Amino acid sequence: MAKGQFRMLRSAVAGIDAVEADTRHSFARHTHDQFGIGLIYQGAQKSLSGRGMVEAGAGDMITVNPGEVHDGAPIGDAGRSWRMLYLDPSVVSAAAEDISHGWTSAGEFTAPAFHDAETAKQFRALFAALTAPTAHDETIRQEEGLLLLLGSLLATGRAQRSQKQAAVTSAKMMIDDDPTAPITLADLATEAGLSRFQLVRHFAKAVGLTPHAYIVQRRIDLARRLIGKGMPLAEAAFAAGFADQSHMTRVFVSKYGLSPGVYAEAAR
Numbered sequence: 001m002a003k004g005q006f007r008m009l010r011s012a013v014a015g016i017d018a019v020e021a022d023t024r025h026s027f028a029r030h031t032h033d034q035f036g037i038g039l040i041y042q043g044a045q046k047s048l049s050g051r052g053m054v055e056a057g058a059g060d061m062i063t064v065n066p067g068e069v070h071d072g073a074p075i076g077d078a079g080r081s082w083r084m085l086y087l088d089p090s091v092v093s094a095a096a097e098d099i100s101h102g103w104t105s106a107g108e109f110t111a112p113a114f115h116d117a118e119t120a121k122q123f124r125a126l127f128a129a130l131t132a133p134t135a136h137d138e139t140i141r142q143e144e145g146l147l148l149l150l151g152s153l154l155a156t157g158r159a160q161r162s163q164k165q166a167a168v169t170s171a172k173m174m175i176d177d178d179p180t181a182p183i184t185l186a187d188l189a190t191e192a193g194l195s196r197f198q199l200v201r202h203f204a205k206a207v208g209l210t211p212h213a214y215i216v217q218r219r220i221d222l223a224r225r226l227i228g229k230g231m232p233l234a235e236a237a238f239a240a241g242f243a244d245q246s247h248m249t250r251v252f253v254s255k256y257g258l259s260p261g262v263y264a265e266a267a268r
Contacts (some may be wrong), residue, residue: 005021007019013032016088016130016146018127021082027071029071037064038061038084039059040059040061040082041058041082042058042078048070055113060114071113085123095146095197098196098197099154109154119153126142132144140212140215168192171189172207175211185200186213220256223237228264
Protein backbone atom coordinates (compact mmCIF):
# COMPACT_ATOMS: atom_id res chain seq x y z
CA MET A 1 0.00 0.00 0.00
CA ALA A 2 1.36 3.43 -0.94
CA LYS A 3 2.60 5.79 1.78
CA GLY A 4 -0.12 8.18 2.92
CA GLN A 5 -2.92 5.84 1.94
CA PHE A 6 -5.95 4.85 4.02
CA ARG A 7 -8.13 1.98 2.90
CA MET A 8 -11.47 0.73 4.17
CA LEU A 9 -11.75 -3.01 3.58
CA ARG A 10 -14.99 -4.89 3.19
CA SER A 11 -15.93 -6.49 6.51
CA ALA A 12 -18.10 -9.60 6.57
CA VAL A 13 -19.68 -8.72 9.92
CA ALA A 14 -22.14 -5.88 10.42
CA GLY A 15 -21.02 -3.41 13.08
CA ILE A 16 -17.29 -3.97 12.48
CA ASP A 17 -15.21 -1.75 10.19
CA ALA A 18 -11.77 -2.81 8.96
CA VAL A 19 -9.20 -0.15 8.07
CA GLU A 20 -5.56 -0.24 7.07
CA ALA A 21 -3.22 2.74 6.78
CA ASP A 22 0.36 3.65 5.94
CA THR A 23 0.92 7.31 6.73
CA ARG A 24 3.01 10.10 8.20
CA HIS A 25 -0.13 12.06 9.06
CA SER A 26 -0.49 13.60 12.54
CA PHE A 27 -4.05 13.42 13.84
CA ALA A 28 -5.58 16.23 15.88
CA ARG A 29 -7.43 15.38 19.08
CA HIS A 30 -10.66 13.57 18.28
CA THR A 31 -12.99 10.80 19.45
CA HIS A 32 -14.76 7.80 17.94
CA ASP A 33 -18.22 6.48 18.72
CA GLN A 34 -16.86 2.94 18.32
CA PHE A 35 -14.34 0.76 20.13
CA GLY A 36 -11.03 0.59 18.29
CA ILE A 37 -8.51 -2.27 18.28
CA GLY A 38 -5.36 -2.08 16.19
CA LEU A 39 -1.91 -3.48 15.53
CA ILE A 40 1.12 -1.45 14.47
CA TYR A 41 2.89 -3.25 11.61
CA GLN A 42 5.76 -0.83 10.88
CA GLY A 43 7.14 2.34 12.41
CA ALA A 44 5.97 3.89 15.66
CA GLN A 45 3.66 6.57 16.99
CA LYS A 46 2.89 8.54 20.13
CA SER A 47 -0.61 9.50 21.16
CA LEU A 48 -2.71 10.98 23.90
CA SER A 49 -5.00 8.49 25.59
CA GLY A 50 -7.42 8.46 28.47
CA ARG A 51 -4.45 7.44 30.62
CA GLY A 52 -1.93 9.99 29.41
CA MET A 53 0.65 9.90 26.61
CA VAL A 54 1.62 6.49 25.25
CA GLU A 55 3.96 5.20 22.55
CA ALA A 56 3.49 2.16 20.34
CA GLY A 57 5.85 0.52 17.86
CA ALA A 58 5.85 -2.37 15.44
CA GLY A 59 4.14 -5.40 16.97
CA ASP A 60 2.29 -3.35 19.61
CA MET A 61 -1.47 -3.38 20.09
CA ILE A 62 -3.43 -0.14 20.42
CA THR A 63 -6.97 0.34 21.71
CA VAL A 64 -9.44 3.18 22.22
CA ASN A 65 -12.84 3.33 23.91
CA PRO A 66 -15.87 5.21 22.55
CA GLY A 67 -15.69 8.91 23.42
CA GLU A 68 -12.05 8.72 24.52
CA VAL A 69 -10.13 11.79 23.36
CA HIS A 70 -6.92 10.87 21.57
CA ASP A 71 -4.55 12.02 18.85
CA GLY A 72 -1.64 10.41 17.03
CA ALA A 73 1.70 11.41 15.52
CA PRO A 74 4.51 9.38 13.97
CA ILE A 75 7.79 8.93 15.77
CA GLY A 76 10.53 9.68 13.25
CA ASP A 77 10.22 10.50 9.56
CA ALA A 78 9.19 7.12 8.21
CA GLY A 79 5.60 7.24 9.42
CA ARG A 80 3.84 4.08 10.51
CA SER A 81 1.44 1.48 9.19
CA TRP A 82 -1.33 -0.21 11.08
CA ARG A 83 -4.55 -2.13 10.78
CA MET A 84 -7.59 -1.26 12.87
CA LEU A 85 -10.94 -2.82 13.64
CA TYR A 86 -13.69 -0.45 14.78
CA LEU A 87 -16.51 -2.17 16.63
CA ASP A 88 -19.95 -0.73 17.30
CA PRO A 89 -20.75 -0.64 21.04
CA SER A 90 -23.57 -3.13 20.48
CA VAL A 91 -21.05 -5.69 19.16
CA VAL A 92 -18.81 -5.28 22.20
CA SER A 93 -21.79 -5.29 24.58
CA ALA A 94 -23.07 -8.61 23.20
CA ALA A 95 -19.59 -10.12 23.42
CA ALA A 96 -19.05 -8.83 26.98
CA GLU A 97 -22.31 -10.43 28.10
CA ASP A 98 -21.28 -13.71 26.52
CA ILE A 99 -17.74 -13.58 27.92
CA SER A 100 -18.98 -12.82 31.45
CA HIS A 101 -21.67 -15.52 31.13
CA GLY A 102 -24.45 -12.97 31.56
CA TRP A 103 -22.89 -11.13 34.47
CA THR A 104 -22.47 -7.85 32.57
CA SER A 105 -22.80 -6.34 29.12
CA ALA A 106 -20.37 -3.53 29.94
CA GLY A 107 -16.67 -3.55 29.20
CA GLU A 108 -13.79 -1.26 28.39
CA PHE A 109 -10.24 -1.44 27.12
CA THR A 110 -7.84 -0.63 29.94
CA ALA A 111 -4.53 -0.65 28.04
CA PRO A 112 -4.22 1.98 25.26
CA ALA A 113 -0.91 0.47 24.06
CA PHE A 114 0.77 -2.80 24.97
CA HIS A 115 2.84 -5.64 23.54
CA ASP A 116 1.51 -9.19 23.65
CA ALA A 117 2.32 -11.71 20.94
CA GLU A 118 -0.75 -13.89 21.55
CA THR A 119 -3.18 -10.97 21.37
CA ALA A 120 -1.47 -9.74 18.19
CA LYS A 121 -1.88 -13.24 16.72
CA GLN A 122 -5.58 -13.20 17.64
CA PHE A 123 -5.99 -9.79 16.00
CA ARG A 124 -4.34 -10.92 12.76
CA ALA A 125 -6.55 -14.01 12.64
CA LEU A 126 -9.73 -12.01 13.20
CA PHE A 127 -8.79 -9.32 10.68
CA ALA A 128 -8.14 -12.01 8.06
CA ALA A 129 -11.38 -13.82 8.89
CA LEU A 130 -13.37 -10.58 8.45
CA THR A 131 -11.75 -9.39 5.22
CA ALA A 132 -10.77 -12.56 3.30
CA PRO A 133 -12.48 -13.29 -0.06
CA THR A 134 -14.19 -16.30 1.53
CA ALA A 135 -15.26 -14.36 4.64
CA HIS A 136 -18.96 -14.87 3.88
CA ASP A 137 -18.46 -18.60 4.56
CA GLU A 138 -16.44 -18.12 7.77
CA THR A 139 -19.12 -17.23 10.36
CA ILE A 140 -17.89 -19.53 13.12
CA ARG A 141 -14.28 -18.48 12.56
CA GLN A 142 -15.30 -14.81 12.83
CA GLU A 143 -17.37 -15.31 15.98
CA GLU A 144 -14.74 -17.31 17.82
CA GLY A 145 -11.99 -14.90 16.74
CA LEU A 146 -13.95 -11.91 18.02
CA LEU A 147 -14.72 -13.56 21.34
CA LEU A 148 -11.13 -14.69 21.90
CA LEU A 149 -9.73 -11.25 21.11
CA LEU A 150 -12.23 -9.37 23.25
CA GLY A 151 -11.80 -11.94 26.01
CA SER A 152 -8.14 -10.95 26.10
CA LEU A 153 -8.80 -7.20 26.01
CA LEU A 154 -11.97 -6.33 27.90
CA ALA A 155 -11.75 -5.57 31.60
CA THR A 156 -14.77 -7.83 32.11
CA GLY A 157 -13.23 -10.72 30.19
CA ARG A 158 -11.68 -12.71 33.02
CA ALA A 159 -13.52 -16.00 32.61
CA GLN A 160 -12.76 -18.92 34.90
CA ARG A 161 -10.84 -21.68 33.15
CA SER A 162 -12.37 -24.85 34.57
CA GLN A 163 -12.18 -27.94 32.39
CA LYS A 164 -15.60 -29.02 31.06
CA GLN A 165 -14.74 -32.15 29.13
CA ALA A 166 -18.29 -33.54 28.96
CA ALA A 167 -19.65 -30.30 27.51
CA VAL A 168 -16.87 -30.14 24.94
CA THR A 169 -17.42 -33.77 23.99
CA SER A 170 -21.09 -33.12 23.23
CA ALA A 171 -20.17 -30.21 20.95
CA LYS A 172 -17.47 -32.26 19.26
CA MET A 173 -19.91 -35.12 18.64
CA MET A 174 -22.36 -32.65 17.08
CA ILE A 175 -19.68 -31.78 14.53
CA ASP A 176 -18.63 -35.39 14.03
CA ASP A 177 -22.22 -36.46 13.33
CA ASP A 178 -22.34 -34.22 10.25
CA PRO A 179 -19.36 -31.93 9.60
CA THR A 180 -21.04 -30.62 6.42
CA ALA A 181 -24.03 -29.20 8.33
CA PRO A 182 -24.31 -25.39 8.61
CA ILE A 183 -23.55 -25.45 12.33
CA THR A 184 -23.19 -22.11 14.11
CA LEU A 185 -21.15 -21.31 17.18
CA ALA A 186 -24.42 -20.66 19.00
CA ASP A 187 -25.62 -24.17 18.07
CA LEU A 188 -22.48 -25.72 19.55
CA ALA A 189 -22.66 -23.57 22.67
CA THR A 190 -26.28 -24.55 23.26
CA GLU A 191 -25.40 -28.22 22.81
CA ALA A 192 -22.57 -27.88 25.32
CA GLY A 193 -24.52 -25.74 27.80
CA LEU A 194 -21.83 -23.05 27.66
CA SER A 195 -21.57 -19.49 26.41
CA ARG A 196 -19.94 -19.10 23.00
CA PHE A 197 -16.79 -17.70 24.61
CA GLN A 198 -16.58 -20.59 27.11
CA LEU A 199 -17.11 -23.09 24.32
CA VAL A 200 -14.28 -21.69 22.20
CA ARG A 201 -11.87 -21.61 25.15
CA HIS A 202 -12.71 -25.06 26.52
CA PHE A 203 -12.96 -26.68 23.08
CA ALA A 204 -9.55 -25.37 22.01
CA LYS A 205 -7.99 -26.51 25.29
CA ALA A 206 -9.49 -30.00 25.13
CA VAL A 207 -9.25 -30.71 21.39
CA GLY A 208 -6.27 -28.62 20.37
CA LEU A 209 -8.31 -26.85 17.67
CA THR A 210 -11.01 -24.19 17.81
CA PRO A 211 -14.51 -25.30 16.75
CA HIS A 212 -14.05 -23.68 13.33
CA ALA A 213 -10.67 -25.31 12.78
CA TYR A 214 -12.08 -28.67 13.85
CA ILE A 215 -15.01 -28.37 11.42
CA VAL A 216 -12.60 -27.54 8.57
CA GLN A 217 -10.42 -30.52 9.52
CA ARG A 218 -13.37 -32.91 9.56
CA ARG A 219 -14.56 -31.55 6.19
CA ILE A 220 -11.18 -31.94 4.53
CA ASP A 221 -10.90 -35.46 5.93
CA LEU A 222 -14.24 -36.24 4.30
CA ALA A 223 -13.16 -34.65 1.02
CA ARG A 224 -9.96 -36.72 1.01
CA ARG A 225 -11.93 -39.93 1.46
CA LEU A 226 -14.37 -39.01 -1.32
CA ILE A 227 -11.55 -38.09 -3.70
CA GLY A 228 -9.80 -41.34 -2.84
CA LYS A 229 -12.95 -43.17 -3.93
CA GLY A 230 -12.86 -41.47 -7.31
CA MET A 231 -15.38 -38.66 -6.84
CA PRO A 232 -14.64 -35.64 -9.12
CA LEU A 233 -12.99 -32.75 -7.27
CA ALA A 234 -15.82 -30.24 -7.66
CA GLU A 235 -18.36 -32.80 -6.45
CA ALA A 236 -16.16 -33.77 -3.50
CA ALA A 237 -15.81 -30.12 -2.49
CA PHE A 238 -19.59 -29.66 -2.49
CA ALA A 239 -20.26 -32.96 -0.73
CA ALA A 240 -17.74 -32.13 2.00
CA GLY A 241 -19.29 -28.76 2.76
CA PHE A 242 -16.80 -26.39 1.13
CA ALA A 243 -17.89 -23.19 -0.61
CA ASP A 244 -16.21 -24.26 -3.84
CA GLN A 245 -13.36 -26.34 -5.25
CA SER A 246 -10.77 -23.58 -4.81
CA HIS A 247 -11.57 -23.32 -1.11
CA MET A 248 -11.20 -27.07 -0.71
CA THR A 249 -7.91 -26.98 -2.63
CA ARG A 250 -6.40 -24.30 -0.38
CA VAL A 251 -7.29 -26.26 2.72
CA PHE A 252 -6.16 -29.56 1.22
CA VAL A 253 -2.73 -28.19 0.31
CA SER A 254 -2.31 -26.57 3.73
CA LYS A 255 -3.20 -29.80 5.53
CA TYR A 256 -1.59 -32.45 3.35
CA GLY A 257 1.11 -30.61 1.39
CA LEU A 258 -0.20 -31.66 -2.03
CA SER A 259 -3.12 -30.67 -4.21
CA PRO A 260 -6.37 -32.67 -4.45
CA GLY A 261 -5.57 -33.35 -8.12
CA VAL A 262 -2.23 -34.91 -7.29
CA TYR A 263 -3.86 -36.97 -4.55
CA ALA A 264 -6.59 -38.12 -6.95
CA GLU A 265 -4.00 -39.26 -9.48
CA ALA A 266 -2.08 -41.17 -6.82
CA ALA A 267 -5.24 -42.83 -5.53
CA ARG A 268 -6.22 -44.24 -8.92
